[in-house]
Amino acid sequence: MLIPIEELRGNSGKLCGGKASALGFLHRNGMIxxxxxxxxxxxxxxxxxxxxxxGRILLEMNRKPFEEMRWEELWDLSEKxxxxxxxxxxxxxxxxELEAELFRRxxxxxxxxxxxxxxxDTAKTSFAGVHASYVNxxxxxxxxxxxxxxxxxxxxxxxxxxxKEMGLDIFxxxxxVLVQETVEGRSSGVAFGMSPENKxxxxxxxxxxxNKGLVDGTVEPDRWTLSRETGDIKTHMPAERxxxxxxxxxxxxxxxxxxxxxxxxxxxxxxxxxxEVLEVYSLTGKAExxxxxxxxxxxxxxxxxxxxLQSRPITTLLQEDRDEKRRWYLSLxxxxxxxxxxxxxxxxxxxxxxxxxxxxxxxxxxSATSDPALAxxxxxxxxxxxxxxDIYWEEFIPFAHGARLFGKVYxxxxxxxxxxxxxxxxxxxxxxxxxRNRKLEEMAGRLREKPELLKGLSAFKENKDKEEPVQxxxxxxxxxxxxxxxxxxxxxxxxxxxxxxxxxxxxxxxFRKELEAFISRYGGSYSESxxxxxxxxxxxxxxxxxxxxxPVAGKKDPDRIRRLKEKFLSSFEDEKQKFAxxxxxxxxxxxxxxxxxxxxxGKIEAELQRAFLEGRKRLEKRGxxxxxxxxxxxxxxxxxVKELTKALCNPAYRPGPEKxxxxxxxxxxxxxTKENVRPRQLLGNPSGPGTAxxxxxxxxxxxxxxxxxxxxxxxCDAVDPNMTFVVPLCAAIVERRGGMLIHGAIIAREYxxxxxxxxxxxxxxxxxxxxxxxxxxxxxxxVLKRRDL
Amino acid sequence: xxxEIASLxxxxxxxxxxxxxxxxxxxxxxxxxxxxxxxxxxxPLAVLATQSETAPYVSLVAFASDEKLKYILFSTxxxxxxxxxxxxxxxxxxxxxxxxxxxxxxxxxxxxxxxGKIEPVEDFERKIMExxxxxxxxxxxxxxxxxxxxxxxxxxxxxxxVTRFQHVVEVSV
Numbered sequence: 001m002l003i004p005i006e007e008l009r010g011n012s013g014k015l016c017g018g019k020a021s022a023l024g025f026l027h028r029n030g031m032i033x034x035x036x037x038x039x040x041x042x043x044x045x046x047x048x049x050x051x052x053x054x055g056r057i058l059l060e061m062n063r064k065p066f067e068e069m070r071w072e073e074l075w076d077l078s079e080k081x082x083x084x085x086x087x088x089x090x091x092x093x094x095x096x097e098l099e100a101e102l103f104r105r106x107x108x109x110x111x112x113x114x115x116x117x118x119x120x121d122t123a124k125t126s127f128a129g130v131h132a133s134y135v136n137x138x139x140x141x142x143x144x145x146x147x148x149x150x151x152x153x154x155x156x157x158x159x160x161x162x163x164k165e166m167g168l169d170i171f172x173x174x175x176x177v178l179v180q181e182t183v184e185g186r187s188s189g190v191a192f193g194m195s196p197e198n199k200x201x202x203x204x205x206x207x208x209x210x211n212k213g214l215v216d217g218t219v220e221p222d223r224w225t226l227s228r229e230t231g232d233i234k235t236h237m238p239a240e241r242x243x244x245x246x247x248x249x250x251x252x253x254x255x256x257x258x259x260x261x262x263x264x265x266x267x268x269x270x271x272x273x274x275x276e277v278l279e280v281y282s283l284t285g286k287a288e289x290x291x292x293x294x295x296x297x298x299x300x301x302x303x304x305x306x307x308x309l310q311s312r313p314i315t316t317l318l319q320e321d322r323d324e325k326r327r328w329y330l331s332l333x334x335x336x337x338x339x340x341x342x343x344x345x346x347x348x349x350x351x352x353x354x355x356x357x358x359x360x361x362x363x364x365x366x367s368a369t370s371d372p373a374l375a376x377x378x379x380x381x382x383x384x385x386x387x388x389x390d391i392y393w394e395e396f397i398p399f400a401h402g403a404r405l406f407g408k409v410y411x412x413x414x415x416x417x418x419x420x421x422x423x424x425x426x427x428x429x430x431x432x433x434x435x436r437n438r439k440l441e442e443m444a445g446r447l448r449e450k451p452e453l454l455k456g457l458s459a460f461k462e463n464k465d466k467e468e469p470v471q472x473x474x475x476x477x478x479x480x481x482x483x484x485x486x487x488x489x490x491x492x493x494x495x496x497x498x499x500x501x502x503x504x505x506x507x508x509x510x511f512r513k514e515l516e517a518f519i520s521r522y523g524g525s526y527s528e529s530x531x532x533x534x535x536x537x538x539x540x541x542x543x544x545x546x547x548x549x550x551p552v553a554g555k556k557d558p559d560r561i562r563r564l565k566e567k568f569l570s571s572f573e574d575e576k577q578k579f580a581x582x583x584x585x586x587x588x589x590x591x592x593x594x595x596x597x598x599x600x601x602g603k604i605e606a607e608l609q610r611a612f613l614e615g616r617k618r619l620e621k622r623g624x625x626x627x628x629x630x631x632x633x634x635x636x637x638x639x640x641v642k643e644l645t646k647a648l649c650n651p652a653y654r655p656g657p658e659k660x661x662x663x664x665x666x667x668x669x670x671x672x673t674k675e676n677v678r679p680r681q682l683l684g685n686p687s688g689p690g691t692a693x694x695x696x697x698x699x700x701x702x703x704x705x706x707x708x709x710x711x712x713x714x715x716c717d718a719v720d721p722n723m724t725f726v727v728p729l730c731a732a733i734v735e736r737r738g739g740m741l742i743h744g745a746i747i748a749r750e751y752x753x754x755x756x757x758x759x760x761x762x763x764x765x766x767x768x769x770x771x772x773x774x775x776x777x778x779x780x781x782x783v784l785k786r787r788d789l
Numbered sequence: 790x791x792x793e794i795a796s797l798x799x800x801x802x803x804x805x806x807x808x809x810x811x812x813x814x815x816x817x818x819x820x821x822x823x824x825x826x827x828x829x830x831x832x833p834l835a836v837l838a839t840q841s842e843t844a845p846y847v848s849l850v851a852f853a854s855d856e857k858l859k860y861i862l863f864s865t866x867x868x869x870x871x872x873x874x875x876x877x878x879x880x881x882x883x884x885x886x887x888x889x890x891x892x893x894x895x896x897x898x899x900x901x902x903x904x905g906k907i908e909p910v911e912d913f914e915r916k917i918m919e920x921x922x923x924x925x926x927x928x929x930x931x932x933x934x935x936x937x938x939x940x941x942x943x944x945x946x947x948x949x950x951v952t953r954f955q956h957v958v959e960v961s962v
Contacts, residue, residue, distance in 0.1 A: 052927020059928060681869070691937055773868035777935040782868040 001043040001094075002101050005036050005180075015040040017116030017176040022291075022311050029290050031283075031308050036180030037105055038116060039098070044151055044174045050091045057081055057155065058171070063683055063779065064738070064758055066170060071161065072739035073758055075404060076685065078157040079411060079419045085152035086415050090144060098147075102179065103140045110136045110182040110247065113146040115153060117175045130159050131175070135212060136182050136247040136256055143179060149412075150177045183307050184247050185300030187271040189214055189221060193284035194228065194294035194314055201234065202226045204280050206271040211298060211309070212257055213245035219259075222270050224277050231285075233277060241267045272301075279306055287311045336583065339402045343589050346399055351593075354388055354600050361607035366614045375645035378615050381608040382641045388604050402590025403741055406583055413571040420687075420740050420749075425564040425584070426591040427750055436599075437725050439518060444543035446511065453511055538706050543729060546710040591746070598720055598743070609635045615644050628654055679765040679783050686779035687740050688748035688755030693784070694731035696770040698763050699723075713774055713781075715766045719744030727751060732774035734781050736762045756781055818960055822858055825948060828887060828899055829854050833926065836884040837863065839874035846874055852883065853925040855918075859962050861903055861943040862910075862922045864933050872939060879907040881943060895954045905945040918942065 008024025020038040048054040115131035132153035134146045154175040188211035195201040205221035213219030220239040287295040298310040410422035572580045612635035630640040643655040699716040714730040718737040735744045738758025748755030754776030769787030850863040886900035947961040
C-alpha cells in the first residue's frame, strides 16, 4: 500500500498517479524533492471495497443518469460522498498497517497530504486545483483523516464535472495520495519551461511564503519572462505585494495554512533575486531534459536550497479552451471575500433599487394612457424587466454559493450525519415567502372563524360558475375577471347590505382590502394573471375548509438552531470563530436572499405583465383576436412585445401568425402520438425526510396551482418562490429539477414536508389524480394506484 | 421438445468435459448445507416469489443467510408490491442460483429454491441479523435503516436443490 518516493519507478503511474511517479523519476535523477511516500491506489481500492463505500457511491451516482445532472445536483452528490468518506473509518487492520509505517517515516513532522490520481497531469489533462491537497498536517491520526478527505476529493463536484467534460472514466477512478514533508519555503512559485502564450519564452512566477496562495489565486505573484534561446530575463512584472500564505503556528499546534499581511520590508522587495530566477529557470530545463517535453514546475526555496515540489507536462493542447472551462469550474466556488462584496451590492444597491422601481411602476394608471403612450410604457417595462433579469442571473444567482460555501465548511468541521443539517441552521432566518404564507394562513383562519365571510366568498364563487359556464379564450376570461372584481363584487356587497348586518359587510370589505394589500405586497406574476384573484379565493376557501395546521415543530425549534450554531462555532479556535460567525451570517443572507430576490423579481415581472395585458385589451377593443394578438403568456418574449407595441402605435399593423410563437414541439415527434410507459416507482433525491400518501396535483401551468386541494402531492417542474404559498397545503413535494438547496427543498424542510427533487419527467409520467406514496428518506415516489379514467 | 434440447446440449457439453468438473451433490445433508452456504456467499441477489390475490409475483432482492441456513434475510421498502403481497400472505419462495446464462449452465449451474414463511425480525435478534445482512451488503446501510424500510426474515422449511439441469434433491432445515 505504501511506496516511498525513492522506490517509485516509471511504470508506477497506475498505482501511484502521475504526480508521485514524476517526483520519483526526478529524485532518481538527482533533483531535490521533499522526502515522502505514496499511498497507492491499492489502499484506496481496499478501503472502498471493505467498507462498502464503493457500493454506496455507486448507488448515489446512479440515482439519475450522470449526463442529466445539473451542477447543483453534482454538488449535493459530492457533499454526500465526501461525508461518507469522512464518517467511515479505515478497517482496523488497514489503519494499523498504515499508522505504523507513516509514524516510522514522519513522526510528528509537518507533512503535505496531496492527491496523485492516475490520469492526473498528463499532457492532455491537468487536474490542477481540482483534487484536494492539505499542507502542514501533523501526527498519524491527522494524516489518516486527511487521507480520506483527499480520497473523497476524487468525487468532488469540480472533479466530477472535469472528468465528465474531458470524457474520462468516472466510475472506475481511484486515487493515490502523496505524503511529503512540508518544506516551509521563504519563497515559492511555479515555472513554465515554455510559456503557453509564447513558445520562445519561459515564465517564472513567485510569491513569498508557500505557493498555495499563488495556486489558489489569493496572492498575486511577481512574474518574469525569459528567453528560451539565451536563458536571459526579458521582463519582470512586479506584483502589488501585500499578502503571504504561511504554515499555521507549530507552537500553538495549528494545522493548515494562514493568509497573513506581508511585513513592510518585504513589500518593496521581489521574492526572488535575478540569480534565483535563473536558478528556477534552469530547474525547468533539467526537468524538460529528463521528461522530453517542456514542464510546468512547482518549486520552493528553503534558505538557499531549491526544492522541486511537482513537475508535469505543459498542457499546450487546447490550452485556452481548457483554461476557460477550468476557470468556470473554479469560479463555482466564489471566495468568501467575493461573496461579501456581492452581498453588499445586492442588499444595499440592487434590492432597494428593484423595490423602488417596482413601486413606481405599480403607481402608474395604465388604463388612462393613450395607445402610443402605453406602447412606450410596455417597451420601457420590458427593458426594465430584462435589466433585472440579467442582474438576477449575474449577481443574485452566484450569491447562492454563499450557502454552499458554508455547507462545505460546516460539513468539513462538524462532520454531521445528515449532509444538509447546515440548511436547518440557515433556515432559522426569516424569509419573505414564509411571512407571506403565514399571512395567507391568517386570512384563512379568519374565514374559518367567521363563516359568514366564507359564505360571501362561496356565493361569489358559485355565482361566477353559473354565469360563466365555459371560457373559450383568454379575452373573455379577462374581461369577466375584471367585471367580477369591480362590478360583481359590489353587487354582491349591495345585496348583502340589504339582508345582512352592516358590520358584516364592513368585515367583508375589510377582508377584501386585506386581500388587495396581500397581492400588492407579495405580488409576483401569479397574482397578476387573469385567473389569479379567483384562484386565490379558491385557495383560501380550500385552506379554510380544513383544520388549522399544527405549528411546525422540530426543524424550527429555536433551541435546536442554537445548539447547531454552538456546535458549529465551537469547532473553531478563538480567532477563527469570528470568521466562522461571519461566514454563517453571510450564508444566512445568501439562503434568505435566494428566496426573497425571486419574489422581488416576480413583482417587476408582474408589472410588465400588467402593461402587456392592458395592451392586449386595447387591441381586442379594436376587434383583433388571437392569433393576431400575442398570447398573454408571451409577455416575457422581446419579439412578441415588439409586435404588440407596433400594433398599438399603428392601427393598420397586423402581427402575422408567422411572427407569433407556435406550440413548442419535441424534435422528431411531429405527427407521432407517443405512448408513454406508465410509472410505478420513480427515483429522485431525498430532499425532505418523511413519508406521505396522497393524490397527485400536477402543475403544468401557473394557474393549476390554485386547484390544489389540501393533502395532495405537488408534482412540478420547479418550485419557484412565487409558488410556495401552496406548500403548507401539500402532503409532499415532487420536483423534476434537482438539488437540495432549491426553493422546493428549502421550503419543504421549513415546513417538515417530505420532498423529492430531481425526478426526471415527473410531470410527464405522473398524472393528476394518481394516488402516490412519497418516501422522503430514500427519494422514492410510488404510484400506488393510477387515476380512474 | 425438452429431450431434443437436452440431447443437443449433452453434445455441446461433452466437448467441454474436463474443463470444469460437474459439481456432485452427495447424500450427506451436512455436506450439502455446507455447499449451499458457500453458494449463498457468492450470490448477492436472489429471486423472491410472493403471491398476490391473482398471480405469483417475482422480484430481485439482496439477501443474506444465517450460519445454519435456517433464516434468509432481505429488506424492502414498504410501498412495494412484494411487501403488499407478503403482508397479505407470508408464504414465499426464493431462488438462489449461480447461472452465468451460458450453455455450460446446464452442466455447472446450481439452483436452489428455498420455501418458507416470512417472519418479522424481533427486537432481541435485530442487531445480530442486521450485522449479518450488512456484512454481506455494507453499501445498503442507508437503505436498511430508512424508516420506510422493512427488514424481514424467511423462516426456511426446506431447500430444493437442482444440479446438472435435472437432478433434484430436497433438504429440510
